Amino acid sequence: MNISLNGKSVDTTAGTLAELVEAYHLSPETIVIEQNGNLAKKTAWATTPLNAGDQIEVVAFVGGG
Amino acid sequence: MSELVIGGVSLSSRFLLGTGKFKSKQELQEVIQRSKTDVVTVALRRIDIEKNEDNIVSYIPEGVTLLANTSGARNAKEAVRIARMSRETGLGNWVKIEIMTDSKYLLPDNQETIKATEILAAEGFVVLPYVSPDLYVARDLVKAGAAAVMPLGSLIGSNQGLRTRTLIEVLINEIHEVPIIVDAGIGRPSHAAEAMEIGADAVLVNTAVASAEHPALMAEAFAQAVAAGRLAWEAGAGDQSAIARASSPLTGFLHE
Numbered sequence: 001m002n003i004s005l006n007g008k009s010v011d012t013t014a015g016t017l018a019e020l021v022e023a024y025h026l027s028p029e030t031i032v033i034e035q036n037g038n039l040a041k042k043t044a045w046a047t048t049p050l051n052a053g054d055q056i057e058v059v060a061f062v063g064g065g
Numbered sequence: 066m067s068e069l070v071i072g073g074v075s076l077s078s079r080f081l082l083g084t085g086k087f088k089s090k091q092e093l094q095e096v097i098q099r100s101k102t103d104v105v106t107v108a109l110r111r112i113d114i115e116k117n118e119d120n121i122v123s124y125i126p127e128g129v130t131l132l133a134n135t136s137g138a139r140n141a142k143e144a145v146r147i148a149r150m151s152r153e154t155g156l157g158n159w160v161k162i163e164i165m166t167d168s169k170y171l172l173p174d175n176q177e178t179i180k181a182t183e184i185l186a187a188e189g190f191v192v193l194p195y196v197s198p199d200l201y202v203a204r205d206l207v208k209a210g211a212a213a214v215m216p217l218g219s220l221i222g223s224n225q226g227l228r229t230r231t232l233i234e235v236l237i238n239e240i241h242e243v244p245i246i247v248d249a250g251i252g253r254p255s256h257a258a259e260a261m262e263i264g265a266d267a268v269l270v271n272t273a274v275a276s277a278e279h280p281a282l283m284a285e286a287f288a289q290a291v292a293a294g295r296l297a298w299e300a301g302a303g304d305q306s307a308i309a310r311a312s313s314p315l316t317g318f319l320h321e
Contacts (some may be wrong), residue, residue: 030120064108065083065271
């Protein structure tokens, strides 16, 4: 299915947010996910379904003042 | 030297460090070590999904408090959204509110900052708002639950020093409930010492360190200047005079 991941249209077979994190080899400790504008609690990633058309934002800390 | 307490955390250094614009994460790591800082700011951004870069957090020593800024926020609502995302990292609940729409001067929107402070303080965040120095705004921030007030010394990244000195002195003299931390514009260790000498509780510096030829050395220079300035404030400087006042006795000259 197709989702929007950080503004890019991508195809994925991941069925949950946890599977998406795994598919892209992201480090769960440092990232935060928003799904359709809603903060996705880390503790619920494994049970949060990913749906076609979802807008997913993955963010992390970077240097800043 | 007396200690600084913010949000219930006792800090031994009064030098807060921004982590932007360093050449590499290795350089940043060395800078943090030389600065002996207890608090560093970080920003939240979209990650590059294709590149598996190591995160900045692994270069920040344990025990250093992360102060997540809300850079990119154009209003209170966006700042609140960024702060909540930052907290979800599980890396703490300190937030520097930074709200602006002007891209030339990067001046903070004081009114939106007060709104965001109120919301986030009520949600249990340790809120450090970055504002233009203004007494009424500072009072509103204290009422809203801010853990400190961070007035700008001059424009962000300008290295111009304490151009707003008089207004910052008003805050130092009138706001006693929370620390006053001079943020933005401090370009030289002497500027940092000046801020501390007039009674600021701490300073936050980024560009001046990152843009130095040897950032780690500059970090140490700032650490010493901040400590010296604080010590001078506690020592209480003598008054100034328009005319000379001899340091040596004025009696017993050899020609007498």
